[in-house]
Amino acid sequence: MFLRFKSLIPVILLTILSGLVVVGQEAADKTAEKKTEPNTLAPLVTSKNGLKNPTAEQLIETTIFVYGLGGGRASLNQIRKTAFERGKVSVVNAEGKMEQANYQRWIASDGTSNKRKIRLDQEFPTARYSLVFSDDKIFGIFNDSVFTPREDASRAFQNQIVYGLDTLLRYKENGSKLELGGREKMMGVDFFLVDVTDTQNRKTRFYISAKTFRVMMLDYEDAGIKYRRKFYDYNAAQGTLVAYRSVLYAGDKIVEETEIGTVTYGQKIDDGMFSAG
Template identity: 60%
Template sequence: MLIDLWRKFLLSLHLRSIFMALVFVAAVSVSAAGQNAAPSGGSGDKKPEQPSGKSSNKSSKKDKLDNATAEQITETTILLYAIPGGRNTMEQIRKTSAEKGKITLTAPDGTISTAKYQRWTIWGNTLGEEKIRLEQEFPNAKYSLIHAEKKVFGVFNDSVFEPRDDARVSFENQIYRGLDGLLRYKENESTLELMGREKYMGVEYFMIDVTDKGGRKTRYFVSVKTFRVMMLDYEENGSKYRRKFYDYNYAQGILVPYITALWIDDKLREEISVGTITFGQKVDEGLFAAN
């Protein structure tokens, strides 16, 4: 029943109103289990005949938002990224995914290279069980990196090879230190820690540290206003990494950043632009085989 009410509420509002409703949900309606959330009469703010009630309601929302926990904030974010059912909707829709787009890489010497890419994914119960194939086609080479059975290997001209350590780690970081590192924290048995708030270029963020079972710690910056993840930070081998997410849009009910950019030590090194993404289509298991 709560899901039905939530669906009707979302359909009745403009997208910006949805964001504000979700802020309210984060403060007062996220359960400890984090499975469902429902609106609680935010439309009452629109009644001019009750100004005192409106003021009191706003104050109550702010107080509860100020006291929100890392789990409440994260569960609200999950709900936003997969409307209307959060992680249940995410699992149902993202059973498989197929994505095409363009990657632009900038080398330390300033050389820029571009590649077309395709990414196929089969949902796993955890990120470690996820099957992912990333195929990159450069002007002079075409190869794939595959994550399956909790390991990474490459395929070039139908031959399997072991990727360089830097290529393997970069690929793994896209998986374990990407959006799903936060959105799937519960399945991955990761820990959450709210590190307070920070303003960056006029935008206020919740800072949430996620530490997975492999010991990877990633800091996610969640907009206080929209509950979207706008960037993330982590450190590795003495370098500081920052990945930013832009051009958000919904695809089949899943919120997708169509542009992501990676900075290493304050220098732009990678930009990924999604052309198309579809969920639920048949994906051949053979794409992830090592033979």
């Protein structure tokens, strides 16, 4: 079923963009002197030109449509209110070596990134601990005791939250600004570049495939270091599109690899999971 949907994406997108043209033209005829609403997508001249020269908002809205497997923002918000994932992660340790851990992640959201609650449990060969993001604060839990994480661990955890796919998928809820960064071809793949800047002026550049409208990479800069996260192994899960593997680079060096084993959405999560008590 998913393969059939994937094959229909270009047709569906053309239909959507063509629909925007018709609706936009009808609205223009009826309200020729009325100003465009700030949240309304600018109509395209033609569907062909629209695919070649879309606005940043049209690009992201199309991407949201694709990630919702046709359901769009409403579907994504409903599906992703809560999430639980389990998998493996490899990160660079204090000695500069890659160290692997099993992880579990719980996410509860009311719609905006900064109001999400996230708990990440990691089990390394020599230690097991949790990192929690709640009420815009980060703390750790070890043997039921709360601790303050090292600055580098806290920063890496926060960057996962700030510079991730949800930054794009929830741009409107977060009040973020959009800017088209042009178009670029890399390794034979044609990308649209879109910059998303949040209310704290943190910018993420997304590389959106011009063919599939999936995010294949994102760039950001933190503490003078340029990072790039690449996404692989996309597949459908409970009505949404999921990248089951991602690799994070600091410059040209791999500093993190994450592979999702299982992910489920919509289950009830005890709020105590995110409590320091």
